[in-house]
Amino acid sequence: MFQDRNIGCVECGEEFVFSSDDQQYHSERGYSDPKRCPSCRAARRSQSGGGGGYGGGGGGGGFRSDRPMFTTTCAQCGQEAQVPFEPRGDRPVYCNSCFSQQRQSSSY
Ligand SMILES: [Zn+2]
Ligand SMILES: [Zn+2]
Structure with a gap:
């Protein structure tokens, strides 16, 4: 044993x-x-920060540079925001920092 x-x-x-x-x-x-x-x-x-993810050295972060980025205005703080999709106006677009805040507050 x-x-x-x-x-x-x-x-x-x-x-x-x-x-x-x-x-x-x-x-x-x-x-x-x-x-x-x-x-x-x-x-x-x-x-x-939870959410599992076993093994492997996590790297980098940030968006791939070959993606086209669209410049728009953050719906939360009003600053310029770069997003990897075309803003359509039917949903609010947030800058990176506001977006992560939104995710944190909504997921828990
Ligand atoms: Zn130890
Ligand atoms: Zn913002």
Whole structure:
């Protein structure tokens, strides 16, 4: 059966206990051993802002430069906004910062 193991956290270097219960849980689900202590894991989880997304170094951000961009006026703050679609006037268009605010306030 499983025995408690100490694992060194790759993030902060602290040792943490990978308990037998946790090992059983991980092996039942085919997970590999944890590499980070619980506090670093919690920190990472809160940093990434929810929504899963396992593995792979996320890169970049920003729009692809080969997309045509349309310049319009943000419906929220009135500043110039660049959007990757043609504004039609039947729905409000927001600049990047207002758009992310809208998403945050509406999704939770
Ligand atoms: Zn750690
Ligand atoms: Zn705005």
